[in-house]
Amino acid sequence: MRKEDFIAKNPLRILIPESGPKRMGLVMARAGLGKTAILVQIALDGLLRGKRVLHVSIGQSLEKTRAWYYDIFKDMVAATTMEDAAGIQEDIHRNRLIMTFNEDGFSKAKFEERLHDLVSQNIFRPDCVVVDGIDFATMERAELEGLRQVIEAQGLQAWFSGRYHRDETETSEVEIPLSCRGYADLFDLAILLRMDPEQKNLVLTVVKDESGATRPGNILHLDPATLMINP
Secondary structure, X not given: OOHHHHHHHOHHHHOOOOOOOOOEEEEEEOOOOOHHXXXXXXXXXXXXXXXXXXXXXXXXXXXXXXXHHHHHHHHHHHHHOOOOHHHHHHXXXXXXXXXXXXXXXXXXXXXXXHHHHHHHOOOOOOOEEEEEOOOOOOOOHHHHHHHHHHHHHOOOEEEEEEEOOOOOOOOOOOOOOHXXXXXXXXXXXXXXXXEEXXXXXXXXXXXXXXXXXXXXXXXXXXXXOOOOEOO
């Protein structure tokens, strides 16, 4: 399969249209369900389309973050028999930058400073940023509001991961979990990753999309073994 064919058929198209305004998205899930895998697939979608992606990893090493990209891209190639996989992987490495922080070392001010250095020194100018590992339970809302302002000022598409409590009762599969509602209004698009108890697989459900491109309740299914989004 040619890269262009994969891009056109990628089920992520319902979440990331080829055109339209830049948006800030949120992937919500309980701990250990696969938020990082979803963010990496979103990042790879941008990279395959020639975008430059900044991956901000909080509390995870550079090597482990790289391994997520390697493993998921390998599964993509195996599933689609993608042509020129080696050349595409070189492009991915060239257009991706991973920025790591300790769990207690991330803040709006530090992110803004490091992003400014990258751009002003012409080291790396991203089109998209994914932020994985923020503990929203301890982050002040003002910090998140500041992050949104920085991202908007740079004209970036952005995706975050957010964890909700393991013991939280889900009142509806199309509602934002209670523990995420305090900051969900700062995001334009929110999707919920959960286990479907009847089919015993993982599903992504759109719970909010202010652009109107998708409607609440739209679902994507994941392969429970690879965490790849199925067509």
